[in-house]
Amino acid sequence: MNARHDHNEESKKNVIILVLDTFRAKEFEVAADLPTFSSLRENGATFENAFTAAPWTLPSHASLFTGLHSSSHGANAGHKHLAEGPVTLAEVFRSNGYETVAVSNNTWISEEFGFGRGFDEFRKTWQYVQSDVDLGRIARTEEGIAKLTALGRELVTGNPLVNVTNAIYGQFVRKQYDDGAKQTNEWIETWLTERTDSSPFFLFVNYLEPHLEYHPPKEFAERFLPSDISYEEAMDVPQDAWGYIAGTVEMSEQDLEILRCLYRAEIAYLDQQIGELKALLEEQNEWEDTLFVVTGDHGENIGDHGLMDHQYCLYDTLLHVPLLTHGGEFTGGREIDDLVQLTDIAPTLLDAVGIEAPEFRDQMQGRSFHPDADTEPREYAFAEYMAPQPSMDALEKRVGDLPDGVYEYDRSLRAIRSTEWKYIRGSNGSEELYNVADDPEESENLVKANPEKVAELESTLDDWLQSFDHADADGTVSMRDETKERLEDLGYLQ
Structure with a gap:
């Protein structure tokens, strides 16, 4: 049983951030009917207009941890690493007496890409024994004698027993049930029930289930699939995002709807897993002492705008994410329409637990949305897509x-959005303007019809870009071959 039960008024609350990788707000009306999300909505606070700063995992998490946008923290497709410069939220919590723990199911979110800073413990669920060497690549890419030969060649690196254990785990065990949520919760249960530290904790979790490929447990899939489509038929539908974008894989509207059903089933499964985590916190007498945040790092295109996965655009299918909070001042079932960004979560949490951290606050571009903060609500949200990922070369x-049309994606993008309007500008000279209040699907480009609004938003975007120092990080970042292989498994082509 956890030793930390007797809290006085001065003790700081625990903080938990759950990132549901690839969880788009467009699907939240479905998720809102699920028991755990419903409970959080009814008892916490829901932010209806929450937006990420970037449309894919690496830069979005970097923004969440630093309170900075991509241009400022420098982690993007052209420089795949969170550099040492910015202070991270975990570093601030640790320096203020928190035990800091991370559990990641996404290869991007690991020490290799700069996300280990500030964490006392960083658990990677794709490894049974935590190690810098990953032989799972061999288990996935070689067969028969070639597998044994390659394994023997690599055993000289690091600890042979650890390497073999992780290779077997990656091949035969890890994905037997899900994308890591079950193992994540089991590990958290062991950690939480055995910890004797009386200090508060900061726990960060990346759950991967809504990410391609979608393969929810059968009983969850069958709740969402059309009655005339079997689970086996659904799992035969192509999930090749890059083939779809390039036109080499044909997808019918029914195929896409089946993928949407599988995606919703993944979210329903995660609702159950988050409910189990919440029950664990209650059993350990920690729930009432915890600030609990659930969000997505970005959304997903499932045929939307002719795209799949989460690249090549800054539409709301990728930028608009759910944000649920519970604990402290975030109670009572409040629904808040103010514009907020993931960059705003860090200063908000510091306000909620009474941490000053002046250096970190000076660094951040985010603004607190805590009820007691003396900040004005946002007028605009900003997002950046600094380089195409995968590149055109990798896609080829x-x-x-x-097809010629695909090369239109070979550009960077920036967007500015109010509650009514959204303007997207590409480095190739492209411009898009949408009245998102009337046209939430972003289907009618109004650039030619409303040049005054274009000029106004472009000027505001330029003013914002000139208001802060930009990172000078550029060029490629080296990563281990096994990491590249694992990222390709997730559909991230280098």
Whole structure:
């Protein structure tokens, strides 16, 4: 049983951030009917207009941890690493007496890419024994004698027993049930029930289930699939995002709807897993002493805008994410319409637990949305897509010759959004303007119809870009071959 039960008024609350990788707000009306999300909505606070700062995992998490946008923290497709410069939220919590723990199911979110800073413990669920060497690549890419030969060659690196254990785990055990949520919760249960530290804790979790490929447990899938589609038929539907974008894989509208059903089933499964985590916190007498945050790092396109996965655009399908909070001042079932960004979570949490951290606050571009903060609500949200990921070269290597239209994606993008309007500008000179209040699907580009609004938003975007120092990080970042292989498994082509 946890030793930390007797809290006085001065003791700081625990803080938990759960990132549901690839969880888009567009699906939240479905999620809102699920028991755990419903309970959080009814008893916490829901932010209806929450937006990420970037449309994919690496830069979005970097923004969450630093309170900075991509141009400032420098982690993007052109520089795949969170550099040492910015202070991270975990570092602030640790320096203020918190035990800091992370559990990641996504390869991008690991020490290798700069996310270990400030964490006392960083658990990677794709390894049974935590190690810098990952032989799971061999288990996935070699067969028969070649597998044994390659394994023997690599055993000289690091601890042979650890390496073999992790290779077997990656091949035969890890994905027997899900994308890591079950193992994550089991590990958290062991950690939480055995800890004797009386200090508060900061726990960060990345759950991967809503990410491609979608393969929810059968009983969850069958709740969402059309009655005339079996689970086996659903799992045969192609999930090749890059083939779809390049036009080499044909997808019918029914195929796409089946994928949407599988995606919703993944979210329903995570609702159950988060409910189990909440029950554990209650059993350990920690729930009432915990600030609990659930969000997505970005959304997903499932045929939307002719795209799959979460690249090549800054539409709300990728930028608009759910944000649920519970604990402290975030109670009572409040629904808040103010614009907020993931960059705003860090200063809000510091306000909620009474941490000053002046250096960190000076660094951040985010603004607190805590009820007691003396900040004005946002007028605009900003987002950046600094370089295409995967690059056109990587896409060509994967699918061959590309249709001319695909090369339009070979550009960077920036967006500015109010509650009514959204303007997107590309480095190739492209411009898009949408009245998102009337056209939430962003289907009618109003650039030519409303040049005054274009000029106004472009000027505001430029003013914002000139208001802060930009990172000078550029060029490629080296990563281990096994990490590249694992990222390709997730559909991230290098």
